[in-house]
Amino acid sequence: MQKNFKVEQSNEIILNNSVYDLHNVYDFSGIQIENQKKILIHFTPHANAEKAILPISLQFVDVDYLNLGFSFMNTAILDLDEIGYKNPDDPDDEWLLDEYQSTNIDHLFFRFCDNNFIRIHSRYATVVEKRGFPKK
Secondary structure, X not given: OEEOOEEEOOOEEEEOOEEEEOOXXXXXXXXXXXXOOEEEEEEEEOOOOOOOOOOEEEEEEEEEEEEEOOOHHHOOOXXXXXXXXXXXXXXXXXXXXXXXXXXXXXEEEEEEHHHOEEEEEEEEEEEEEOOOOXXX
């Protein structure tokens, strides 16, 4: 997977000099499946976050793997616990690889509360700031 970002401290997305703390500053706000090959995962700033903080999306293009946790769609609010990587052949999600242990074939794994998760792999993954979108 070719990415324009890095995962740090198991809950942050780093793009250039910007840090997006998906656990402490952002709320998961949805997953958008545009077609079989393009998926967006949306995050909006917490209601009490600074007004200057923009919503972001992680855009995955040429998706070749997607797995949503069992009760994923049955939960109204999902808090992100951690982000990491998993080898495609490794189904054990109790432990995750960090950025420096991973390779471009590894899946990106988002662990949410109550054992919900998103596991995804694509050819390209990019962070997109949503300028002009109002905060919730």
